[in-house]
Structures are given as structure tokens and as C-alpha cells.
Amino acid sequence: MKNPPRPPRVLVAKPGLDGHDRGAKVVVQALRDAGMEVIYTGLHASPEAVVKAAIEEDVDVVGLSVLSGAHLPVCRRVCEGLRGTGKAVVLGGVVPQGDEAELRAMGVEAVFRMGAPFEEIAGWIRHRTGKSSPSPASK
Numbered sequence: 001m002k003n004p005p006r007p008p009r010v011l012v013a014k015p016g017l018d019g020h021d022r023g024a025k026v027v028v029q030a031l032r033d034a035g036m037e038v039i040y041t042g043l044h045a046s047p048e049a050v051v052k053a054a055i056e057e058d059v060d061v062v063g064l065s066v067l068s069g070a071h072l073p074v075c076r077r078v079c080e081g082l083r084g085t086g087k088a089v090v091l092g093g094v095v096p097q098g099d100e101a102e103l104r105a106m107g108v109e110a111v112f113r114m115g116a117p118f119e120e121i122a123g124w125i126r127h128r129t130g131k132s133s134p135s136p137a138s139k
Helices: 022-033 047-056 071-082 097-106 118-129
Strands: 009-015 037-045 061-066 088-093 108-113
Touching: 009 022, 009 047, 022 037, 022 061, 022 088, 022 118, 037 047, 047 061, 047 071, 061 071, 061 118, 071 088, 071 097, 088 118, 097 108, 108 118
Parallel strands: 009 037, 009 061, 061 088, 088 108
Antiparallel strands: none
């Protein structure tokens, strides 16, 4: 008997010194409610720790939540560490419009600013991974 495909696996990280994690925790729960497997690193993860966790947990998507303004150096280090792994890197939080081109050039595939609908985030993950999540009712 063939095993059913696993749902998308997502790592959500709060890298750097930013101590505001309420939004990240809400996104974690929303993605879990959407049927995804989600690992949350907690506060103050270094970019290198995020890379290590993403590889060890065999995730499809790495979601970085940054509110401190340190998104460019953090994303650069995470993208460099994950280059060639096939893992998608996305960014959420406070991101100036003018930084998006540089973020995409370094490898960030999507930017979800504060207030992005959870359905948009989950839909992007499903599309990128080619994996559907079981509906909450079928769990």
C-alpha cells in the first residue's frame, strides 16, 4: 500500500534580536490549521541555526519573520546557507517596498507584509511545493 504524500513542511523562524513573536505564532497556528506541518524555532535564532534546522527537519519552506529592520543581512545569510537545497525562503513582517528587488535577487521567493491574509500565505506554500494539505475536517 502506498503512503499518502506528506503535507508541506514549513519552518518559521524569528532570527536576530527581534523579540516580538506574536505574529509569527499566529502564522504558525494558521498554517497548522491549514493542515501543514510547522516547526517554530522560537526567538533569537541565528541565521546559521535556521539553516541547520531547515536541513535537519527536511522542510519545504523556510519562513523568516523580521520586524527589526535587519531583514536584508538575515535573509542574505539564510539564502546563502540554503542555496542548492531546493528549499524556498519567504519573508514576513515589516519590509519596505524598495527592498523587495534586492530580497528576490538574493533568493527570497515571496514577501508577505504585515496583514497578509493567511489564505494567501498557505496558498503560496501549496502552489510552491505542489502539495495539498488535508482539510482540517479530514484529519
